[in-house]
Amino acid sequence: MILTLSIDAMGGDFGPVVTVPAALECLNKNPQLRLILVGDEAVLQPLLAQALVEFADRLSIQHASQCVAMDESPSKALKNKKDSSMRVAINLVRDGIADACVSAGNTGALMATARFVLKMIPGIDRPAIISTLPSIYGHTHALDLGGNVDSSAEHLLQFAIMGAELVKAVDGKENPTVGLLNIGQEDVKGNEQVKAAAKLLEKSHLNYIGYVEGDYLNAGSHAVDLIVADGFVGNVALKSIEGAAKMIGTSLKAAFNKNLFTRLAGLIAYPVLKSFKSSIDPRLYNGASFLGLRGLVIKSHGGADVLAFVTAIQLAEAEVSHNVLQKIAAQVELILKQRQGEWEHTQE
């Protein structure tokens, strides 16, 4: 199956320096992949001259005259940057030319633009950001990681429905387990938002296993396929994990850099430390998907290097080839019809 992705080639902290080599690596790895690199043609053409010949009909450039800055306000980007690489890449998804779009650009602007251009799936009120986190059990999916704040219980249910479809499609799990992020596992624990959401999740068709605490994102006492949270809480948790990993990495380096003996020990342990580092390499988990829109948009970390951006492109490939968008839309439609049926039933 041929799949086509539009790449915001100018986005991220490094722009084409990262996006171009990552794109070429993905084209080399997957012969079914077609990429449309969106950005300033004058910049991209010289970088891609050889590749355009090599990959012929699998690679093209779509010109976009503007760039959204990493610190630009989403509303300004939406209003003044109608020909930005980000916007044009999303337009290609809307127009059915690309199956998904990948951008390392400004998250707020990307979300606002994607929502404006693609619109929501009927039945979903807000887009949510989902990502995969490494865990001692393999990996866990978590959402919302910052798309929304002050979400209602109904929003959390919608996130759970969409996330579970994604996990089913991508991981091939029949009935993924869904946990709700909370500050304890007992019924009495939690704020009003999660208590109300728990009631909705219990009544839903989902394989809801109850409350889970923050440690379940990486290392709880059992595996959870999907963890659902309000975007404020999910984002704080994600950033807290990043901070903890950074601190631990810094301490480990400092311990091996203390003196001549420790540096020698480090030299001997180098291959082991390298294999440890790669086992939890965040670049291998780069890429968050916006769910709830009528089109797939993958957000890469702004500071992504080539390896990390390759991971984000491959995430888009996986979601397209597993029909994540169609499956989510179909599931949401089904649930809407069921609710309509229940509603009509109560009216009889």
Next chain:
Amino acid sequence: MILTLSIDAMGGDFGPVVTVPAALECLNKNPQLRLILVGDEAVLQPLLAQALVEFADRLSIQHASQCVAMDESPSKALKNKKDSSMRVAINLVRDGIADACVSAGNTGALMATARFVLKMIPGIDRPAIISTLPSIYGHTHALDLGGNVDSSAEHLLQFAIMGAELVKAVDGKENPTVGLLNIGQEDVKGNEQVKAAAKLLEKSHLNYIGYVEGDYLNAGSHAVDLIVADGFVGNVALKSIEGAAKMIGTSLKAAFNKNLFTRLAGLIAYPVLKSFKSSIDPRLYNGASFLGLRGLVIKSHGGADVLAFVTAIQLAEAEVSHNVLQKIAAQVELILKQRQGEWEHTQE
């Protein structure tokens, strides 16, 4: 200065097996310390027979006939366990016999009992849980780590005022920096709660430096002395950090256990790995304080071992010797008076 602590000797996952040796170690280390071990005399007497002679007037047993189970509901503990080791230890603080109480017991029951017995400082609505976290800059204090959910902006301000006084007293910092936990640093970011709290903090006397993200708990781009959050968010962040640390530790162990070569490398690197481990040892950060009550209560992790419980006792020693409680009460009274003054001024 003589300081007296009451120790809930029966609390925690291990009870006297941990609390008794930790108590004796602290008595050995600090000749100004007096400890009252609260619990079943029949259990404690034989364990302490020799120590009661050795430490004479610095060690005593206060009998309590009941124990609060680790999974007991706070309301049931409050109602049915009026002679629990936890309750009696807190009573000693209320009665001025002990300067602070340390317990590794059930957090919810400890909080409910402490609040019921000690009452709130006038001007403070809810008790908050504060703890110290290791950071690449040394350490950071954070609150609320789970005392309250659905806190208002005014509650967050109260937490900040109390936390700043604690940091001033314990760390000897004149004007500690205060950050508000959020999902971005721009003004537009955040939920309604933090946006409203930011306005109150800006107008306050505190050295408020603005929003900080989750990574600032351990490793932000600059140091922050105190991070303020709603208890739901703070607790999820803390648990997420615990999970990340556990996963990273598991991966590091697995990398060194892979084969004969890696195990040999691990043997050579052992002293370095040991020094790394101790540099981020969570046992050296054990102990959370309940702020806002008319008495000091320190909560140790339920699974604390002797070293960790010693840390919690030493935290209590530090807070008592720095008059944390008196300083918080005085500061809150001062602010209440100022507000009253402003209020009267607007009425003229």
